[in-house]
Amino acid sequence: DTAVSQTPKYLVTQMGNDKSIKCEQNLGHDTMYWYKQDSKKFLKIMFSYNNKELIINETVPNRFSPKSPDKAHLNLHINSLELGDSAVYFCASSTRVRTEAFFGQGTRLTVV
């Protein structure tokens, strides 16, 4: 049983398109995150949600809109995709009080 699952694993799309990445966790965690890993493999937080409430928004362009329909899901919608959005996006979850973070397998987004 996958703890944190995100789909799709690979996404190739043209500039200007709108796309979504889905994330689900079955761990009962109350906090979910989106991280971006750039071409140099550096990870940086984008968003954090706790109990469906936005906690962190790290100066991400407003073309990126996270949506949390419930505690177990945090989806990432990206409008008007740009070449610079190409990266690997990781979803993760944890509880708010000091537990390990569990990561999804990543979504490799390529914008052409």
Added chain:
Amino acid sequence: KNEVEQSPQNLTAQEGEFITINCSYSVGISALHWLQQHPGGGIVSLFMLSSGKKKHGRLIATINIQEKHSSLHITASHPRDSADYICAVRVNTDKLIFGTGTRLQVFP
């Protein structure tokens, strides 16, 4: 300068060698994580530390809160340990700041 610095950036070892990867940070933290990422793969949490030392199999992680430093040790390294190792610090209950990673290659 990054708030979380790792060294070395790249590490090559022969199978069986003892390996150490270092992580220094400059911010107040509530916990430190060591993560592993295989090429093209997902990220796996190895350890979460807030003090002292933890051991899991051939992996040992230590942290010195006063010196703001942590080390990850691998004993009797094996080619399957080849991966990127990433240090991350939790600066509040909701945010991780990551180091730039250490790429480890272990040759038979």
